[in-house]
Amino acid sequence: MAILITGGCGYIGSHTAIEMTKAGYEIVILDNFYNSKPEALRRLRELAGREIPFYKCDIRDAEGLRRIFSENSIEAVVHFAGLKAVGESVSKPLEYYENNVGGTVNLCQVMAEADCKRMVFSSSATVYGMNNPSPLREEMPTGAVTNPYGRTKYIIEEILGDVCKADPEWTVINLRYFNPIGAHESGRIGEDPNGIPNNLMPYISQVAIGKLEKLSVFGNDYDTHDGTGVRDYIHVVDLALGHVRALDYAMKHKGAEAINLGTGTGYSVLDIIKAFEDANSVPVPYQIVGRRPGDIAVCYSDPSKAERLLGWKAERTIRDMCRDSWRWQSNNPNGFDS
Ligand code: NAD
Ligand code: UD1
16 A cells, blocks of 8 residues: 655655655655656655655646556555745636646545545645734634635635545545745755745745845834744654654544644744854845735744644754755755756
8 A cells, every 4th residue: 555645756745755755654756847856756765765656747637647546556645736836826826726726626536536535635824814813723714815826725625625524434634834944954855946935944045055145024013023024934854744643643534634734933034044044154144125915924833733633743943944954055056956
């Protein structure tokens, strides 16, 4: 029996593939390389120490998926494949709905045909929207999202809930990630964004290495301890381990469950700059600019449900996250092209 990982060559999928292999799961990876590279697959196989089966396939391709299910005995799917750029989703909403929502519906249909009815899904803290106060808890209302990317995550959670209601054989764990950063401690795999990064940590790393001149801090007039935005940053390896625990849980339970994966602690943008400089002894020049439209002041999790249900809690510190992000960036200045 094996676990299918969709989007397994991407940032979070590649780290999860290694931790799942280490935990003893047989895995099969699917990716269309839209936002990842064959070199990531080569390196994750190297780190896992084995020849992991791989299919270059799109989740919208039903025939391609049927082939994977017929050639392997798949008992569960860990579903990462999807588009994730918030800004791009505003200008290309149909691509996001087709890929994320359409692709997931297609995947579930093929899973049901193959009688595989267990899924761990990559959702996001973005489903909590703008109106809930932190710490964010799973039972809070979702859906007041401000962009098409976030809406795809909300819609998919709703669809998967309906699937579980219609057929009690289904199990779905919607993992709501907070802000994944960091990299594998080997420095061999990490986040490799295309073009100029949108997210904070890859931007800081590229400033530190001299590819970008300085960081723009988006606003210092929020109601936070230093005026800059506060987020719940989580090490990608802790996040990967959360998937292993969620999969263990999904093997024994039925129905749909939403679970936060965060640390429960919020750090500001200035806290992160300082932690990065301290951990790595490199300067991160920055300037304060206006707020980024759509940003909220504070977003962090209540992670207690994950601890209660999965027996999981994040262990790596902000210093670990900064050190590992920098090791990946400095060893691979051009990402997987270096
Ligand atoms: P990523 O882009 O690095 O990985 C996604 C992978 O899916 C890529 O390798 C891409 O090539 C593949 N893919 C995309 N569309 C596909 C399709 N139609 N068929 C097959 N493969 C396809 O992103 P990531 O950061 O690893 O995120 C993984 C998942 O977690 C995504 O669903 C994302 O929305 C979600 N998520 C990410 C974050 C974050 O901050 N990184 C936060 C919350 C949720
Ligand atoms: C963003 C997305 C969210 C997605 C998440 C992870 C938005 C509105 N939200 O969240 O849906 O799940 O990324 O991919 O885009 N910052 C700067 N300068 C920068 C970059 C960021 O000051 O150059 C600040 C931001 O204002 C924020 C913090 O750093 O306060 C974190 O930003 P980012 O890494 O983009 O994540 P989120 O905004 O939390």
